[in-house]
Amino acid sequence: MAKEIEKLRIDKYLWAIRVFKTRSLATEACKAGRVKLNGQNIKPSYIVKIGETYQIQKGIEKKVIKVVALLERRVDAKAAVTFYDDLTPVEETYRYKSVFHAPVLRRDRGTGRPTKRDRREIDDLKDEWFSEED
Secondary structure: OOOOOOOEEEHHHHHOOOHHHHHHHHHHHHOOOOEEEEEEEEEOOOOOOOOOOOEEEOOOEEEEEEOOOOOOOOHHHHHHHHHHEEOOOHHHHHHHHHHOOOOOOOOOOOOOOHHHHEEEEEEEEHHHHHHHOO
16 A cells, blocks of 8 residues: 655655756755745745646746646656646747747858957847747
C-alpha cells in the first residue's frame, strides 16, 4: 500500500513534474520571484495544495499550471504530465515558439567586428522585427 503524500514543497514538486531540470534550479526560481501563486511570490518551502494554480517563468517561457495530484519523486515525462494541468494560454505558447523562427542576422566572414553605427542599425532592425509580432 502506497503512502499518501501530505506535505510537499513547491520546489520539489516543480522538479518532480519536470518543469525544472534540477531541484536547485526550481529553488532558485522561487527565490528569484519567478514562481507565483495569485500574483504573489512564493518561497521554495511553500507547501503545495491540490487545485492551486501557479504562474512560472522559465527564461522567456511562461507557464500556468494547476496541481491535479502530488508527486514526490521524479518520473518520466509521460507520467509527470498527469500530475498537473497546463493552463498556459495558446498565444503565450506560440509567442515562445515564434522566437525560434525569428530571422538570424549574419555578417560576411572576414568583415570584422561591427562598428558602433552597424550595431545601432542591427538593433533597430531587430526592434522592427520583434515589434511586428506583438
